[in-house]
Amino acid sequence: MSALTAPVRASKPRSVKSAALGLAAWLAGLVFFLPVAWLVLTSFHSEADAASNPPALTAPLTLDGYRAFFDTSGGSTPWPPLINSMTASLASTALVLLLALPAAYALAIRPVKGWRDVLFFFLSTKMLPVVAGLLPIYLFARNTGMLDNVWLLVLLYTSMNLPIAVWMLQSFLAEVPVSVIEAAQLDGARLPVVLGRVIAPIVLPGIAATALICFIFSWNELLFARVLTGVVAETAPVHLTGFITSQGLFLAQLSAAAIAISLPVLAAGFAAQDKLVQGLSLGAVK
Template identity: 60%
Template sequence: MNTWNRQRVAKIAIPIAAWLVGIIFVIPILYMVLTSLHAPQDAQTYPPSWGAPLTLDNYGGLFTSANPITPALINSVITSVLSTLLVLALAIPAAYALAIKPVKKWSDAMFFFLSTKMLPMVAGILPIYLFTTQVINMPDNVIILILLYTAMNLPIAVWMMRSFLAEVPPAIIEAASIDGASTLRILTRIVAPISMPGVAATSLICFIFAWNEQLYAKVLTSVAAQTGPVFVNTLIQTEHAYLAELAAGATLISLPVLIAGFAAQDKLVQGLSLGAVK
């Protein structure tokens, strides 16, 4: 087979393979959504009853039951949004210092940031739990989750923002400095708008990590600060499986991340490619 034929086959085979992989990933999601729209007795049949009547009762039950999902969703929004804003407020100046005005041995600092992600989350559960409950006496509090999610996402945010800010043309910053602009003005009026796709990509990733986090939320909360993923976990009972309600809760928890991803997909792709190696 000559080179022209191989290129032609590759142009056909690669898109087909990509579609097949995409379908494999989408099938479980479609099954979850379809199960959430079935009545409990239809959702638990085996094999699945694909042609069963559809209903929204499972979603309504999540909001009208004795233990509604609404407070958990509110807690998830508060912790995810506030922690993401805190991460950006801390990561952008740090990344600016490492990219635009690098310090000596800046690579060591970047490795230190990344090395903090190498510790398994479960290794820090016990000291964090003891500190929260016995030292500062703040159990079941969303403030603790906000601080934890900020610390959890800050290293990856600094690493990402540093690669994005390194793409900002130095000549623009030098011209602004010559005109008398302060560092804060340069950062907010020049650097931030240019690197906005990178900021959007970083904020979206931090939001997803905070929204999906379950280990810390499950250990450190009970009722008042319970988040969405923890609430969905409570739908799994030992007596019997609420499969339809569980699918409805999982679908509902997945919607904000999916909506945010679709809404910012152009910014996400542009931001992730902004820091790519040329």
């Protein structure tokens, strides 16, 4: 009888531990979710209700913050900054993938001599603080006439995200069976065909995950865009800082602008969430 009840008794502490871990996970999720929920709620309040102390949780909801953000009658329109951010993010992400995929192929499938040192060199480029290279980049942009130019941001975002993309794609391509590549080469396929028609479909989730991360990093970048752009190439994060003025902090408009500017990233993440999960877990289970 005791032998039959022993597994039941042993399972009780495990169930309590699982319940405690689940509760802790829910609490952690709520801690991270509450600021986002507060931002969304504030965006639907008037300026008076948003600035009230204590916060007016039951205040009437309004779309005034979004109307003020998209209103073009005051001379400030969000569309050019949004287009600039989209152009810089998409162009740099495409360029990063175009350069990172052959580099990852050379490091994972056809490893060059000292390929580990090459990977650590890529990683070492991310150890320099961004602000340390800001002055030389500014002087270069000024002397070449590229200040306030969105294509300068494309080049900077490409160089910023390329090491991360090479690292990620190298780990994904290391899982590709070499026999598949050798079979394609025996059929006469050259490197561009192997990369585009053989390897890319196999590691498509990894490519999607890499592209999404590079897109998010480019979309959210502020320091370079703040210093190197003015009116013509202003990006969405720079436009967002314009709601903090000497007249005060417009919390409702700022919250509405933050939500509106975050929507493209949220939409991209939602559309590619299955590929993102597959890509980030690729190779985790043998």
